[in-house]
Each structure stands twice: as C-alpha cells, then as structure tokens.
Amino acid sequence: MISTDQLLVSINGILLGTILLLFALLLYNRRRRKAGEPPLDNGWLPFFGWAFKFGKDPLKFLNLQQKKHGDIFTSYLAGKYMTFILDPTQYQYVIKQAKHLDFREFANEFASRTFDYPRITEAKFPQLRDNMHRIYKIMQGRPLDKLTDSMMGNLQHVFKWKFSQATDWRTEKMYQFCCDIIFEASFMTLYGKDPVADGHKLISEIRENFTKFDAKFPYLVLNVPIALLGATRKIREELIRIFFPNKMEKRSEVSDLVQTRKNVLDQYDVLQDHDRAAHHFAFLWASVGNTIPAAFWALYYLVKHPEALKAVRKELDHLLQSTGQKRGPNYDIHITRDQLDSLVVLGSAINESLRLCSASMNIRVVQEDFALELEGDQAYNLRKGDIVAIYPPTLHKDPEVYEDPEAYKYDRYIEDGKEKTTFYKKGKKLKHFLMPFGSGATKCPGRFFAVNEIKQFLAVIVLYLEMEMVENKILKQDNSRTGLGILLPESDIKFRYKPRKLVS
Numbered sequence: 001m002i003s004t005d006q007l008l009v010s011i012n013g014i015l016l017g018t019i020l021l022l023f024a025l026l027l028y029n030r031r032r033r034k035a036g037e038p039p040l041d042n043g044w045l046p047f048f049g050w051a052f053k054f055g056k057d058p059l060k061f062l063n064l065q066q067k068k069h070g071d072i073f074t075s076y077l078a079g080k081y082m083t084f085i086l087d088p089t090q091y092q093y094v095i096k097q098a099k100h101l102d103f104r105e106f107a108n109e110f111a112s113r114t115f116d117y118p119r120i121t122e123a124k125f126p127q128l129r130d131n132m133h134r135i136y137k138i139m140q141g142r143p144l145d146k147l148t149d150s151m152m153g154n155l156q157h158v159f160k161w162k163f164s165q166a167t168d169w170r171t172e173k174m175y176q177f178c179c180d181i182i183f184e185a186s187f188m189t190l191y192g193k194d195p196v197a198d199g200h201k202l203i204s205e206i207r208e209n210f211t212k213f214d215a216k217f218p219y220l221v222l223n224v225p226i227a228l229l230g231a232t233r234k235i236r237e238e239l240i241r242i243f244f245p246n247k248m249e250k251r252s253e254v255s256d257l258v259q260t261r262k263n264v265l266d267q268y269d270v271l272q273d274h275d276r277a278a279h280h281f282a283f284l285w286a287s288v289g290n291t292i293p294a295a296f297w298a299l300y301y302l303v304k305h306p307e308a309l310k311a312v313r314k315e316l317d318h319l320l321q322s323t324g325q326k327r328g329p330n331y332d333i334h335i336t337r338d339q340l341d342s343l344v345v346l347g348s349a350i351n352e353s354l355r356l357c358s359a360s361m362n363i364r365v366v367q368e369d370f371a372l373e374l375e376g377d378q379a380y381n382l383r384k385g386d387i388v389a390i391y392p393p394t395l396h397k398d399p400e401v402y403e404d405p406e407a408y409k410y411d412r413y414i415e416d417g418k419e420k421t422t423f424y425k426k427g428k429k430l431k432h433f434l435m436p437f438g439s440g441a442t443k444c445p446g447r448f449f450a451v452n453e454i455k456q457f458l459a460v461i462v463l464y465l466e467m468e469m470v471e472n473k474i475l476k477q478d479n480s481r482t483g484l485g486i487l488l489p490e491s492d493i494k495f496r497y498k499p500r501k502l503v504s
C-alpha cells in the first residue's frame with residue numbers, strides 16, 4: 001500500500017520532472033544562429049528572454065550586450081527577436097532600407113489599439129496614409145509661419161491670464177506648470193475655440209482627462225487590456241467625444257492643419273463618426289504627448305543651470321532690442337519663425353535637453369529574409385518577421401560622440417557662434433547625431449513645429465519671469481516610456497518665479 005505522503009512525493013516528483021523537461025525542451029528548441037546572421041542572444045529565461053533586463057534599464061542592457069557581441073546583435077525579448085544596430089555610422093544604411101524594413105504594420109497596430117480606430121489597411125482606406133502625410137507639409141516650410149504666429153499669440157494669451165496677478169515670488173510644481181501652459185496654447189492653436197464655453201475651464205477639464213489617459217499610455221502600448229486599466233476606457237471615450245463632428249463644427253479658428261485633416265477623413269465614408277473623432281484624438285496625443293515633457297526638461301535644465309539661463313536670456317533680450325520691442329503687461333512679443341531659427345543659444349539648450357531625455361525606439365519589421373548591407377562590405381542575414389531597432393540613447397550617451405555625456409552643457413551644439421552639426425564616431429562625421437524625432441519615413445512630421453513651440457514657450461517665460469529651484473533634488477527619469485518618446489520625470493519638482501523687472 002502507498003501512503004498519502006508517498007503519493008504526494010511521487011506527484012511532486014512527476015510535476016517537477018515535467019517542468020524540468022518542458023524547460024529543457026524550450027531551451028533546446030530556441031533559435032540558433034545561422035551563418036551570416038548577427039550574434040544571437042536568447043537569454044536564459046524561456047519566452048521572456050532578456051525582456052526584464054531590457055525593461056529595467058535599456059541603455060545599460062544594450063551597452064552590456066554590445067561589449068559581449070559587438071555593435072550589431074539580435075536579442076530575444078518577450079516573443080520577439082530584435083536586431084539592434086548600435087553603431088551610428090551605420091544608421092543611414094538601415095534607414096534607407098524602406099523596401100525590406102517596414103514600419104507601417106507596427107505603428108498601425110499600436111495606434112489603432114491605443115486610440116481606438118480601425119487599422120488603416122490599404123484595401124479598406126485607399127491612400128489614407130499618403131493623404132494624411134501630404135497634410136503634414138502644413139507643419140513645415142512657409143506654411144509653418146502661420147501656425148507659429150498663432151502659437152505665439154495663444155502662448156501669451158495663456159501666460160497673461162495665468163500671471164496677470166503675480167507680483168511677488170510664487171511657488172509651483174514645474175511639470176504641472178509646463179503642462180498647463182503647453183496644453184492650453186497647443187490645443188487652441190490646433191483645434192481653435194469653443195465660442196460658447198469658458199475656454200480656460202473647458203480646456204483644463206480636457207487636460208485633466210488627457211493626463212489620466214497619458215499615464216496609462218505605456219500599458220496600452222504594451223497591450224495590457226484596457227478593461228484592466230480602471231477608468232481608462234471611459235476617459236478615452238470622453239476625450240474622443242470632444243472631436244465628434246457636431247462638436248468640431250462649432251469650433252472657430254480651427255487651424256488649417258486640423259481642418260484639412262478633417263476634410264481628408266470626411267472623404268472616407270467607411271469611417272464612422274467615432275473613428276474620425278478617434279483619429280483627431282490620436283493627433284492631439286501626438287501633438288502634446290511628447291512636447292509637454294520635452295518643454296519641461298528644457299525649462300528644468302535652464303533653471304537648474306543659472307549660467308545657461310543667463311546666456312539664453314541675453315540672446316532673447318538682444319533679439320527684442322534689435323527688433324525694437326518692449327516687454328511689459330501692455331505689449332505682445334512678436335518673434336517670427338526666421339527669428340526663432342536664429343536663436344542659436346536657445347536652440348542649443350533645447351537640443352541638449354532633448355539629447356538627455358529622449359528615448360524613442362526606431363523600429364522596423366523585416367518583410368522577408370534578406371541581407372542587410374552595411375558600410376565596409378558588411379552584410380547580415382535577417383529573418384522575416386524579426387525587428388530591427390535603433391535606440392538613439394546609445395548614441396546620445398556615447399562618450400566618443402559626446403564628451404562627458406551625462407553632463408548638461410547648454411552650448412554643446414554651438415560652434416563659432418553658429419549651430420554645431422559636426423559630431424564624430426570612429427573618426428567619421430555622423431549623419432545622424434541627434435534623434436529625438438525618429439528617422440527616415442517615420443520621422444515625426446511635427447518636429448519643426450515642436451521645436452518652435454518649445455522655443456516660444458521658453459522665450460516668453462525667460463523674458464517675463466525670474467526663476468529659481470525651490471527643491472534641490474536631482475530628478476531621475478521614469479523609464480516606463482522607454483522606446484516611446486520623451487521620458488517623464490520620476491516626480492514633479494517645485495520652483496518659484498516672479499515677474500522680471502521692466503527696464504525703462
């Protein structure tokens with residue numbers, strides 16, 4: 001007779017044996033590197049591979065893998081084989097491979113799931129993607145002048161409304177401060193005004209919902225079901241409803257950009273009202289989701305480094321003087337797009353903060369087995385369905401490209417009084433040395449508008465306000481948005497400001 005104890009021991013033994021067998025089978029069946037392929041690192045954890053190590057600190061993980069395998073290697077991350085290209089002198093060879101390396105599939109799937117509109121397949125929505133991309137020209141070249149002027153007006157409108165009462169030092173949380181101003185000014189610039197409602201109140205309600213949705217954004221991208229994310233589905237629905245046709249039609253002073261986008265979407269009868277509104281919502285996210293944290297880091301570093309703030313202020317004061325403008329409660333500042341372009345010190349300070357805080361992953365999906373040809377007769381065989389990735393922080397923090405890469409140097413991008421664009425790796429001049437906006441066909445179409453917005457925001461703040469940090473802590477970055485764009489700070493931080501004295 002077998003006793004219960006003996007039976008339990010046998011069952012446990014069988015279970016353990018089965019688990020070990022499964023584990024061994026999984027390990028045995030893992031992909032092996034074939035001739036001509038990049039070095040392969042499966043990690044030791046079945047299914048997850050290196051996912052946890054990567055998620056914890058991607059830069060550290062990639063630098064360790066680079067030491068082990070060289071500049072190009074394939075890592076297994078939670079069901080995906082990702083080939084990382086870490087040598088920036090090779091980036092252009094990857095970026096130009098649009099035929100073999102596609103981005104649409106990936107972006108399409110993630111955007112449709114996150115913002116709740118149907119996937120943009122060519123069969124159902126012929127030319128929709130191309131038509132949308134044509135509109136983005138409104139954010140570049142001369143048409144950008146109009147958007148830039150409108151943003152300047154709206155920024156000052158928000159600014160005066162918010163600071164008209166301020167006479168002495170006022171303490172605020174810096175991220176919240178940036179979020180309030182950038183969100184309201186961008187929203188009015190792009191989506192115009194509601195002629196009936198109290199604009200400030202309405203937009204601040206939208207902003208609060210937006211912030212709640214944005215906090216869950218990384219989970220949605222990771223494919224966590226929205227049902228598990230508390231009120232996120234309801235909040236997303238409320239945000240989408242703002243852009244329903246009956247609401248959009250009532251708005252005045254809508255930008256040409258949003259109006260043209262609306263006209264394009266209206267041509268597709270197969271889209272429901274909800275789907276069109278969801279597209280507008282996605283655009284709202286694209287237009288402020290990264291700009292707010294980018295503006296925050298730019299302001300944070302300036303206030304934290306008084307010598308940088310002083311240099312930027314000197315440049316701005318000089319611009320006002322040379323254009324015969326005065327600052328004061330009764331004046332509006334006018335800075336044209338060309339003048340914004342000429343602000344080399346401000347531009348360098350913004351580039352430097354973008355270098356330190358941007359973490360967007362450039363991702364392409366391999367369309368068929370092919371050999372990726374790189375410089376110097378190097379070629380690597382890649383397999384269909386794998387992902388090729390460029391992770392710009394490895395470039396942005398490379399000490400060979402950027403001396404003392406962890407330090408903030410506001411004038412890093414200035415040379416002989418002009419914008420510096422010469423950075424080297426392995427003795428070669430880099431074509432891509434700063435990549436906060438992605439690359440190639442998927443490069444952010446709003447990048448010029450975004451940098452202008454941040455310049456305008458800082459110009460208004462720096463010209464009108466004295467600022468100091470109140471808290472002395474060193475802010476860390478929250479890694480949960482790694483791969484998705486600009487990182488958020490781990491917490492908010494207090495600073496104080498008061499109106500700058502007017503010179504008569």
Ligand code: HEM
Pocket residue numbers: 103107283286287288290291294358360361362363436437438439441442443444445446447449450451484485486
């Ligand atoms: C600092 C601010 C910004 C950053 C860092 C940023 C970054 C990015 C990145 C990394 C991408 C994806 C590129 C890729 O897939 O490789 C992207 C796409 C996009 N961005 Fe931006 N962006 C910013 C501001 C803006 C603004 C202000 C707008 C519009 C007003 C905008 C509109 C878009 C759009 C529409 C796309 C998708 C383009 C497509 O469909 O291919 N972005 N952005």
